[in-house]
Amino acid sequence: MRVLLVEDDMVLGSAVRDQIAADGHSVDWVQRLDAAGDYLRAAPYDLVLLDLMLPDGLGLNFLRKLRASGDVTPVIILTALDQISDRIEGLNAGADDYLVKPFDLQELTARLKAVARRYSGNPNPLVKIGELEIDIAARTIMRSGKTVTLTAREWALFEAFLQHPGNLLSKSQLEETLYTFDAEIESNTIEVHISRMRKKLGAGVIETVRGMGYRLEQS
Amino acid sequence: MRVLLVEDDMVLGSAVRDQIAADGHSVDWVQRLDAAGDYLRAAPYDLVLLDLMLPDGLGLNFLRKLRASGDVTPVIILTALDQISDRIEGLNAGADDYLVKPFDLQELTARLKAVARRYSGNPNPLVKIGELEIDIAARTIMRSGKTVTLTAREWALFEAFLQHPGNLLSKSQLEETLYTFDAEIESNTIEVHISRMRKKLGAGVIETVRGMGYRLEQS
DNA sequence: CTTTTTGCGTCAGCTTCCTGTAAGGTTTCG
DNA sequence: CGAAACCTTACAGGAAGCTGACGCAAAAAG
Numbered sequence: 001m002r003v004l005l006v007e008d009d010m011v012l013g014s015a016v017r018d019q020i021a022a023d024g025h026s027v028d029w030v031q032r033l034d035a036a037g038d039y040l041r042a043a044p045y046d047l048v049l050l051d052l053m054l055p056d057g058l059g060l061n062f063l064r065k066l067r068a069s070g071d072v073t074p075v076i077i078l079t080a081l082d083q084i085s086d087r088i089e090g091l092n093a094g095a096d097d098y099l100v101k102p103f104d105l106q107e108l109t110a111r112l113k114a115v116a117r118r119y120s121g122n123p124n125p126l127v128k129i130g131e132l133e134i135d136i137a138a139r140t141i142m143r144s145g146k147t148v149t150l151t152a153r154e155w156a157l158f159e160a161f162l163q164h165p166g167n168l169l170s171k172s173q174l175e176e177t178l179y180t181f182d183a184e185i186e187s188n189t190i191e192v193h194i195s196r197m198r199k200k201l202g203a204g205v206i207e208t209v210r211g212m213g214y215r216l217e218q219s
Numbered sequence: 220m221r222v223l224l225v226e227d228d229m230v231l232g233s234a235v236r237d238q239i240a241a242d243g244h245s246v247d248w249v250q251r252l253d254a255a256g257d258y259l260r261a262a263p264y265d266l267v268l269l270d271l272m273l274p275d276g277l278g279l280n281f282l283r284k285l286r287a288s289g290d291v292t293p294v295i296i297l298t299a300l301d302q303i304s305d306r307i308e309g310l311n312a313g314a315d316d317y318l319v320k321p322f323d324l325q326e327l328t329a330r331l332k333a334v335a336r337r338y339s340g341n342p343n344p345l346v347k348i349g350e351l352e353i354d355i356a357a358r359t360i361m362r363s364g365k366t367v368t369l370t371a372r373e374w375a376l377f378e379a380f381l382q383h384p385g386n387l388l389s390k391s392q393l394e395e396t397l398y399t400f401d402a403e404i405e406s407n408t409i410e411v412h413i414s415r416m417r418k419k420l421g422a423g424v425i426e427t428v429r430g431m432g433y434r435l436e437q438s
Numbered sequence: 439c440t441t442t443t444t445g446c447g448t449c450a451g452c453t454t455c456c457t458g459t460a461a462g463g464t465t466t467c468g
Numbered sequence: 469c470g471a472a473a474c475c476t477t478a479c480a481g482g483a484a485g486c487t488g489a490c491g492c493a494a495a496a497a498g
Binding site for chain 2: 472473474475476477
C-alpha cells in the first residue's frame with residue numbers, strides 16, 4: 001500500500017513513517033500542505049495520513065478541496081484537537097477516520113489495516129447463506145451481485161439470526177433485541193419486519209416455524 | 220443487542236445513546252454507578268459501556284467488583300485519560316476494550332460490533348437418540364443429516380419425553396403438557412400426534428406400552 | 439426554515455397450515 | 469373370535485402468520 005504522510009512535526013513524522021514502513025507499506029513524507037497537493041496530483045496513493053497541524057482550518061480546507069476535486073483517496077486525519085465538534089467537522093470534510101494525538105503506533109497499524117481492508121482487495125470474511133454474501137463487519141449484504149440495504153432494526157434482527165445460526169428464535173426473543181423492556185407489544189411488529197426483510201433478502205432465507213418463531217436458513 | 224450505558228455527561232450520553240439506537244440496539248442509560256449495579260442485577264445485558272468519569276478509580280473499582288462477582292458481560296470503558304498505562308489498568312480490571320474521549324461515533328459502532336461478535340458463536344450441546352441429533356436450545360432435530368421440523372405441539376410433547384429420559388409417560392400426562400387446564404379431551408389427540416411425530420422421527424423412536432402410555436427410546 | 443424522504447409501528451383483510459375430531463383399519467391379548 | 473387399545477388417514481375450522489396501506493415522527497434535502 002502506498003501512503004502519503006502529511007506531517008510537520010519531525011519527531012512524530014519520522015516515528016510514523018518508520019512504523020508504516022515496518023508494516024510493509026511504502027511512504028512518502030511531506031511537511032507542507034501545498035507539497036501534499038503536488039504529490040497527490042503526481043501519483044495515486046492508497047491512503048493519506050493528514051495532520052491537521054494547527055487549528056486554523058487549513059488542513060480541513062485542504063481536505064475539502066481535495067474532495068471537491070473528486071479525489072476519493074482514503075484520508076485519516078491526525079489531530080491534537082480534543083473537541084468532538086472538530087472531529088465531526090473532519091469527518092464531514094471527507095476524512096475516513098481519525099487519530100487523536102498522542103496515539104500509540106499499534107493503533108496506527110490497526111487503522112491502516114482497517115482502511116486498507118475497507119478500500120482495497122478483498123476485505124472482511126464473508127458469510128454465505130444461499131445466494132447471499134454477508135460482510136458482518138461492514139454491514140453489507142450482496143444478493144447475487146447486487147447490494148441489499150437493511151435498516152437499523154432489520155440489521156439488528158438479522159444479526160440476532162447470524163449470532164445463533166440455525167437456532168429457532170421466538171418472537172419475544174426477537175423483540176428483546178429491539179426493545180429494552182419487553183413492552184408486551186400487542187401488534188405484529190416482528191412479522192412486519194420479517195416480511196420486509198424477506199422482500200429484500202429473498203424468500204427461503206428466513207423460515208417460519210408456526211407457533212414457535214423464525215429460523216435462518218443454514219449454510 | 221442490549222446495551223447498558225453508564226455515563227454522567229448528559230450531552231455525550233445522549234449522543235452515544237442515539238448512536239447505539241441508530242445501530243438498532245436497545246439502550247438503558249444510567250448516570251450513576253450504583254444505579255448501574257441495580258440494572259445489571261435486574262436484567263442481562265450484552266454489553267456495558269462504562270465511563271470511568273473521574274480519574275479517582277471509582278469506575279475501575281466498580282468494574283473490578285463486577286468481575287469479582289462472576290459477571291462476564293463484555294465491558295467497554297470510556298475514558299478521557301490519554302495515558303496508555305491507564306488503558307492497560309482498565310483492561311487489567313476486566314474491560315474488554317476501551318475508547319478514548321473524544322471518540323468518533325462510527326468508531327463506537329465498530330467496537331460494539333467487534334465485542335458483540337467476539338462473544339457470540341457458542342455451539343449448543345447436542346442430545347443423541349439413535350440416529351437423531353437434538354439441539355434443545357435451537358429447537359432443532361437432525362435425522363441422519365437432514366433437518367426435521369416439528370410443530371409447536373409436537374415439540375412440546377417431544378420435550379416432555381426428553382425431560383424424562385426413559386420414563387413412561389401416560390396419555391393424560393402428555394395431555395397435561397399440551398393443555399394447562401384439565402381439558403378432559405375426549406378424543407385420540409395424543410395418538411394422532413404420536414403418529415405424526417413417528418412419521419417425521421422414524422419408527423422405533425417412540426415406543427408404545429399398551430395400556431400404559433409411551434416411552435422414548437434410550438441413548 | 440420548509441419540503442421531501444425514510445423508517446417503523448399499527449391495522450385490516452387475506453392466506454396458510456396446524457390441530458382436534460371422527461371414522462375405519464390394524465394389532466394385541468384373553 | 470371378540471373386544472379393547474392403538475394407528476392412520478382425511479377433513480373442516482380457526483388460530484397464526486403474511487402483506488399492502490396508512491400515519492406519524494425523525495432525518496435528510498433544499
